[in-house]
Amino acid sequence: MGIFLISVLLALLFGRIYCGWICPIHTVTRGITWIKKKLHIKSFRIPVSLTKPWVRISVFGLFIALFIFIMVSGKQLPVLPTFFSIGIIVALFFPEELWHRYLCPYGALMSFPARKAKYAMDIDPGACNSCGRCMRICPAKAVEKGEHHYDILKKDCLVCMDCSRGCKQKSIRYRTEAR
Incomplete structure (x- = not known):
């Protein structure tokens, strides 16, 4: 949890690097996507x-409610393993973007500081x-066609x-927003 909290703060500087480089769900979904591609599974x-938007907000709200419930009641619920399992099941049947962009509560939280990265x-x-x-090729479908060129959200x-x-x-680089 400490790594995740530090990553939320670091998202202010570096964007959602937790999601792309540390997240265990992303690591496994990349493997699932690779296997599906090799086996030609649609x-x-x-x-x-x-x-x-209400779906992402609802999932995030549920995550926060569970977190508060755990803190107040002291009960141990398998929240992280449950979200991990849901992420894997989603990746088995749908494109990665469903989890990364619409369902992941961590991604929803990190999207706020990442806007100002x-x-x-x-x-x-x-x-x-x-x-x-x-x-x-973007697993989160964070690239959109602009009026004259493509932009990354x-x-x-x-x-x-x-x-x-x-x-x-x-033409794509990781750089400071000083353009």
């Missing part, structure tokens, strides 16, 4: 109802040829570097 489409993944519009590869970006590694134009 994921179900994400139901539109699960992409509504000093460092973030950034696309150089002068080098970007708008091929859309970054958008297709800091609040949703896992800072996993998949977009940077996949960009043939080398």
